[in-house]
Amino acid sequence: MSTENIIEIQGLWKVFGKDPKRAFAPAMRQATKEEMLEKTGCIAALRDVNIEIQRGEFFIIMGLSGSGKSTLIRTLTRLIHPSKGRILVKGQDIVKMSKEQLLDYRRSVTAMVFQHYGLFPHLSVMENAAYGLKVKGMKKEEREAKAQEALITVGLEGWEDYYPDALSGGMQQRVGLARALANEPEVLLMDEPFSGLDPLIRRQMQDELVELQDTLKKTIVFVTHDLTEALKLGDRIAIMKDGDVVQIGTPEEILTEPANDYVRDFVQDASPVKYVTASSLMEDPTLLLYDWEGANTALHMLQQAHKSFAFVVDKSRRITGLCTRERLREYVRNNPGDKQALRIINGDLVKKDLPTTGPDEVLEDIFAVAGENPYPVPVVHPDTGKLLGVVRSQTIFESMISEDSEEESQEMEARKEENKSNLDHLMEPSKSKEPMTDEANKEGAQQ
């Protein structure tokens, strides 16, 4: 990879208030947000930000609500006009661009993916994906051909004529991504694109994005408030606090050499057992039995799938227990002609009271729950009890010993392969939101 800088942000400020110049004073450089508001009546969303982003880099901007990360990514396409400073993109300062130059820049250099997707509800998936090209004035056949390619890339073939409302959150964000990719931008700007998605789908989208960047070699600027996501995706991470960039570095550098107490606090829990959550480890169960099926059907399913056991769920996908092939075979042998549903047979056949875990539980806790249990640990939604995925004990152990990043990446590769094949749960219109989304929404409102 070349080391050419595609974006250079130099001394960038964004100050909200009547007299921004007062906020630029050197005395204010170290002031806290509250002090600055008191002394100058201004709020600085960005304070002297300096960042260089290389071509082809996956660059993460990370911070909590109100840290200025969303403002920063918006200045990169001048959706927010900075108060002071320069943003050189391919050597040209976009802060000084004229209206026409700016339109041209937005049409050809950047494309953005939004937290709440930013789709056009009155346009079909195809029209949404082709919108960036339509704005450029491209002819209908040509732009639809390109949009079609982008839709195939994100796995939405066959959904062209649907409207966004009909799609699940994950699929809507795929449309958002396709719309951005169709433009063939040099820089892909992503503003917390996955924070509104279910954990499993979020992880899958992350994996696919990594893969996509591997093939397309785009420069990606990605905003997130989720440390796990940042560590997983980023080539380099910039951590922001109150408009300041407090540290820029690779995930390793951030973890091992935190620049100050703030970053240290931030990453102190960053030993894998403390920050790796169930949602980032879980997989789709390869086979589920339904509690209305009979013992014969269940046995047949297990044999077909070459599995020795499977979880049993009810109509609402709540886990009711676990069935092993051995016990089933025994039961079928002892009760020939028995047609009762698993739900009715229950006690003898279905193993109850399995240890479960929630999507946000960390490795340490999953390990404690799993204990001696030889079976995978089901991850269930804390409120609805719905089965979200399973964490295999092997995965738990692997993650605990794989401090070595190489091993981890191999494992990730392997999981990516698995994930590619199961698009089907994406087709579920599940839209249950994460607790994180609230926080993210608040931030959106603030800015």
Add this chain to the structure above:
Amino acid sequence: MEFPELDFLSVAKWVDSAMGWLLTNLDGFFRGIKAVILQVTLAFEWIFLTLPWFVWILFVIAGGRFLLKSWKKGLVFAAMLFFVGSVGYWELAMRTMALVSSSVLFALLIGIPLGISMARRDGFERVMKPLLDAMQTMPSFVYLIPALMFFGLGRVPAMIATLIYAVPPVIRLTNVGIRTVDPEAVEAARAFGATKRQILFDVQLPLARPSIMVGINQTTMMALAMVVIGSMIGAKGLGMEVLLAINRIEVGRGFEAGLSIVFLAIIIDRLTHSFAIDKKNAS
């Protein structure tokens, strides 16, 4: 103690002298406007009176069937319209409709662009809001006087008064509709390099459509109400019948004419309202 009167604060005098100045200096301007409006109104009158009554009845049946997806509603509308004709008010009803249609046409031509400008500029919104409040709270009869002075008797002043009275809802709802469009959709369009014009036509207007349609519906209903009052300055129509009935204390006649107006109102309301319902649910 008597209330202190401030002689120098004489709003009535100012308005009167302003009127006098306008009348002497802008006479040609008003005559031009009058000519244009008269032609449009006459064209509508021609359409409404030339098409035979059964064609209109078929229209409302078709409207019920295709806009509201209900034969039954279409047939009820037809019965209502038939009633209006059968009590002898067909021609007057059509004249009323012509006046309403031309008022609404001008109201939309003026109102939608104004609503768009209001949505784009906060300053303009701040100026317009009290103005619109005033236009709606002012007793509608008040508009008749200046309209009468500028344009004389007849259809045109009635239409102008109707226009002023009926235009606020479409302005307001266009403004609100555009302002309540999902800001992220607008931001997305901006981020892809859309011009203001592209954002307006690709994103804002289509998404504000249901709100704008409600505005059009409201404007139409208010126009119908005002056209009746407009008969006081000589606009022929159903209102005139009501007025005559009041003067002669003919309760039955007044009731017939009143009922005809109500029926027209129901038909227009239901049919125009159907546009405000989200079309996507149907597809």
